[in-house]
Amino acid sequence: MIQVAVLGYGTVGSGVVEVIRTNQEGIVRELSEEIRIKYVLDLRDFPGSDIEDILVHDYEMIVRDPEVDIVVETMGGLHPAYEFTKQALEAGKSVCTSNKELVAECGADLLSIAAEHQVNYLYEASVGGGIPIIRPLNYALTAEIIEEVTGILNGTTNYILTRMKNEGKEFQEVLRDAQELGYAERNPEADVEGYDACRKIAILSSLAFCRQVDYKDIYTEGITKITAADIKYAGALGRSIKLLATGRRDGDGIFAMVAPFMIDSENPLYMVNDVYNGILVKSNMLGDTMYYGRGAGKLPTASAVVADVIDAARHKGSTAKFLWDKRKLEVKDFGLCRNRFFVRMEGTKEEVLAAAGTYFGEVTPVESQEAGEYAFMTAEMKEEDFAEAAKKAGRIISRIRVK
């Protein structure tokens, strides 16, 4: 029997208990032994709930209990999650987590502590909810040199953008609706400003390129400035606006960013709608592969945690190899990153196209969808050159990158 302690009985933690209990039969078939939840740690009490008997408030009970094989960390945040994880690993217990902040910040460190103690630190659920993406990167694409990872990694923003597209509504209105429906948090900043996607692409880039990518180095732009008019233009161009998080190999370093992009229907990420996530991986022999599924939610995320628990149980006594070196990988100067831009500018068609020609070089005109403005798409250019040109040209209503 494998004994597990769950730290934090919130959405994901309670989901882990539910998945283990619901699919126990299948899990026993996988492992040839049972998984038992011995403890749930939470500051709160849950009187009358079915974990009442196993609820504890003191982490020492868990970390000192030699019967606990695996610790599930679903607390979130950096502290005390970091200290608890470190103590568990040092006590010879594997840790499975859904905590993207901690993995992005301390993943390489915790992986090396795990290796020192012949246990595992597993974090499939930290990116893409239930979608298997950490495993493919780590175990399936092993014969590949990965060139780029680009994903729709945040379900809340994708839900908002999908509804803005389908209903023609403004951001604020859809956000309020999403909050009422529970698809967005009361404080939505981490999602809508792109911070959540930024942590996740830092993790995926670290794995794909085998060295530490610091999320603080990644240029991050959210979706709060996207308007119904922008969406209308995208539709007229046969495109969708998606919040993409991307890391791309470039020489010894990488370019990485999070920002809204207009993508066309040929892009496999085009059909990733609502709360779904999709991750597109480009590699040298295989070309494009994509992984799609529910990027958040109680049971999908919990399912990924439990898959890690099963993995940790299977590999008791040995440490799975993760190619995630502590040495920092250079995220190159964002100003040098090359992108195409869609630009809306105040003025008549003639005025806008004249200014475009002067400041942005050769552009593709885009039929106006609003009075008093005109639009165009630039060729690929450096971010710093675009910023400079935009400053000189002035009168820009909005600009969205194009992929």
Added chain:
Amino acid sequence: MIQVAVLGYGTVGSGVVEVIRTNQEGIVRELSEEIRIKYVLDLRDFPGSDIEDILVHDYEMIVRDPEVDIVVETMGGLHPAYEFTKQALEAGKSVCTSNKELVAECGADLLSIAAEHQVNYLYEASVGGGIPIIRPLNYALTAEIIEEVTGILNGTTNYILTRMKNEGKEFQEVLRDAQELGYAERNPEADVEGYDACRKIAILSSLAFCRQVDYKDIYTEGITKITAADIKYAGALGRSIKLLATGRRDGDGIFAMVAPFMIDSENPLYMVNDVYNGILVKSNMLGDTMYYGRGAGKLPTASAVVADVIDAARHKGSTAKFLWDKRKLEVKDFGLCRNRFFVRMEGTKEEVLAAAGTYFGEVTPVESQEAGEYAFMTAEMKEEDFAEAAKKAGRIISRIRVK
């Protein structure tokens, strides 16, 4: 150093040599040791090629050489691939294969021989080319009870259907073109009649439902009867025609089939075009996940084989658990399987809808796209009831299932 022998220097076999040589540096980083190709077995000679020195014609040299750790079987067909595989496993060598015929027919048998000898029989490349799908089913969705696996599993037919849709051409014309371009074989039967997809869904169903699914039990219909007019109707309905292979849990058994389906743009498989493959997995906690990529081709398929070689090298001395029981899983009577049907029938709108009402119950009329006929969609009905109704009604031009 891990030493490998490659059986069969055809498309995939030569791709394996290329992938190992091109990505050697990354492979060494994964394994902390080198992979060396010690032998290539083929009946032919390849004078002047860069495998000339390691080419052998006698399998005994390989199977008796204790230095060979891993055998790559890329010969295809049942014999002598089966005998060679069995001998290698019995000699303590792991075997990695892209041979779907052999895996579908003898997978459970060869897996148990491998387990007896503490080696591995790995077959990621047998389904979906380079797309990681065997690993997710086996290692990632372990906390899940899988309800259904549905895939576009054959690149040739998907390429043909995509071009028929984009160009409005007939099947035969596009097939000829595909043959000239090398996307279809001179004898295209295995692809266009659905036999290839049938082997692959048998493998995926065996893994998803943990027991042997015999491909001979699976109802299989190809794409040879799909016409430009059918595609036109699909377009008018906002749908695409795709050759789907599907296995679905139903009580103690499964329903399984391969056939063209009309799917709508909400279906994640809708955007799987050209030679790409996509596999949609429905499971009880996670919901839908999809895996997308190049389903065929030299380097993508070879990349999956090499990922298996790396896996076999990593796990030398132990056997990975595969839940694929030799006991046969019942594929239920196809006549009892429930589907919706799109039907084109000769006659005027009034005649067709009257006949439809008499024989098929409540139907949804579909605007005619051709002179002298009308069309409709049925509600969900049993295959046997549909067949009976169609026989009685007569005058049916074509019928395509709808999902």
